[in-house]
Amino acid sequence: EAQVTQNPRYLITVTGKKLTVTCSQNMNHEYMSWYRQDPGLGLRQIYYSMNVEVTDKGDVPEGYKVSRKEKRNFPLILESPSPNQTSLYFCASGRRNQETQYFGPGTRLLVL
Amino acid sequence: SQQGEEDPQALSIQEGENATMNCSYKTSINNLQWYRQNSGRGLVHLILIRSNEREKHSGRLRVTLDTSKKSSSLLITASRAADTASYFCATALGGSARQLTFGSGTQLTVLP
Numbered sequence: 001e002a003q004v005t006q007n008p009r010y011l012i013t014v015t016g017k018k019l020t021v022t023c024s025q026n027m028n029h030e031y032m033s034w035y036r037q038d039p040g041l042g043l044r045q046i047y048y049s050m051n052v053e054v055t056d057k058g059d060v061p062e063g064y065k066v067s068r069k070e071k072r073n074f075p076l077i078l079e080s081p082s083p084n085q086t087s088l089y090f091c092a093s094g095r096r097n098q099e100t101q102y103f104g105p106g107t108r109l110l111v112l
Numbered sequence: 113s114q115q116g117e118e119d120p121q122a123l124s125i126q127e128g129e130n131a132t133m134n135c136s137y138k139t140s141i142n143n144l145q146w147y148r149q150n151s152g153r154g155l156v157h158l159i160l161i162r163s164n165e166r167e168k169h170s171g172r173l174r175v176t177l178d179t180s181k182k183s184s185s186l187l188i189t190a191s192r193a194a195d196t197a198s199y200f201c202a203t204a205l206g207g208s209a210r211q212l213t214f215g216s217g218t219q220l221t222v223l224p
Contacts, residue, residue: 042200099160
């Protein structure tokens with residue numbers, strides 16, 4: 001089944017404790033992206049990647065890191081999480097020359 | 113930055129009625145897309161309309177685009193309880209998934 005998977009789905013952590021949210025897609029998509037969703041603010045793009053080893057900042061990159069060492073994986077790294085990073089995070093993927101994006105199920109993060 | 117703004121923010125209708133949601137945006141676009149999000153889940157692509165199109169249909173969905181007014185509408189006909197979800201418009205400035213910007217969404221509730 002074609003899909004985007006994220007792990008974990010739920011995470012509670014404390015300020016300053018490094019964490020990684022994994023994202024994987026099995027559709028051979030070149031494009032991958034991370035968003036955060038907060039009430040009243042819609043989806044805001046954190047980082048995106050057009051291909052392996054190519055990443056770029058979105059609208060709200062501060063406090064986040066990403067890497068794209070393999071085409072199928074695009075992990076999101078929070079080196080020192082803070083409470084304002086409490087949010088619902090979505091990974092998405094798509095073909096480089098197509099506009100549609102395919103979303104993962106989301107990761108709900110709570111930073112205490 | 114948020115490009116699309118949906119209106120209304122929330123809409124409640126009876127099963128069988130039609131639901132209309134509107135989206136306004138600020139800059140010229142290549143295409144506009146509508147996505148649906150069930151509570152706490154990932155977004156699912158519904159329909160895409162290009163800047164040179166004025167209307168598009170897909171099943172019970174009808175999308176219109178008025179580039180002169182920088183606005184789009186999504187009509188769901190003969191609504192069902194299963195249509196209860198949040199609906200987001202997303203504007204693409206270019207021809208790839210990279211530059212997709214989402215609005216803050218309309219929460220649709222269809223009462224049985």
